[in-house]
Amino acid sequence: MVQRAAARHPHLTFIQADVQDLDLGTTFDVIVCSDLINDLWDVEAAFEVIARHSHSFTRLVLNSYSNLWQIPRMIAETLGMARPMMPQNWLTVEDTRNLLYLAGFESIRRSSEIMLPVRIRCSRNWRTVTWFGFGRSGSSASQISWWPVQ
Numbered sequence: 001m002v003q004r005a006a007a008r009h010p011h012l013t014f015i016q017a018d019v020q021d022l023d024l025g026t027t028f029d030v031i032v033c034s035d036l037i038n039d040l041w042d043v044e045a046a047f048e049v050i051a052r053h054s055h056s057f058t059r060l061v062l063n064s065y066s067n068l069w070q071i072p073r074m075i076a077e078t079l080g081m082a083r084p085m086m087p088q089n090w091l092t093v094e095d096t097r098n099l100l101y102l103a104g105f106e107s108i109r110r111s112s113e114i115m116l117p118v119r120i121r122c123s124r125n126w127r128t129v130t131w132f133g134f135g136r137s138g139s140s141a142s143q144i145s146w147w148p149v150q
């Protein structure tokens with residue numbers, strides 16, 4: 001995925017590394033941790049490493065797997081429709097917010113969205129709602145689009 005991103009955006013720097021051992025000697029404007037925190041052994045230590053690579057205007061973007069997906073995910077894995085996942089930490093939003101605070105981060109925006117891996121159409125009087133989810137990595141990171149029905 002990093003190679004594809006670098007090919008599409010050669011003017012940007014993409015780094016894939018173990019956050020526990022990361023020491024790049026520089027700071028970044030944006031740090032994206034997609035579906036990462038639930039897989040970490042020591043989330044607080046990881047946030048401290050990320051803080052060392054941040055400056056006062058750095059934006060840290062996190063998304064995490066919702067435990068609401070645990071049972072449907074287990075069924076999909078059993079049926080061979082999804083890859084097995086590592087055991088998850090299942091941190092609450094408050095846990096994550098507190099760990100970020102301990103590492104020196106301030107919460108600017110929070111969004112709670114549940115993504116579905118299927119396309120859903122509402123009635124003609126409403127809007128067409130499209131959810132895209134569960135990419136190749138099993139990620140719940142998604143795009144939500146709303147279009148008027150004509």
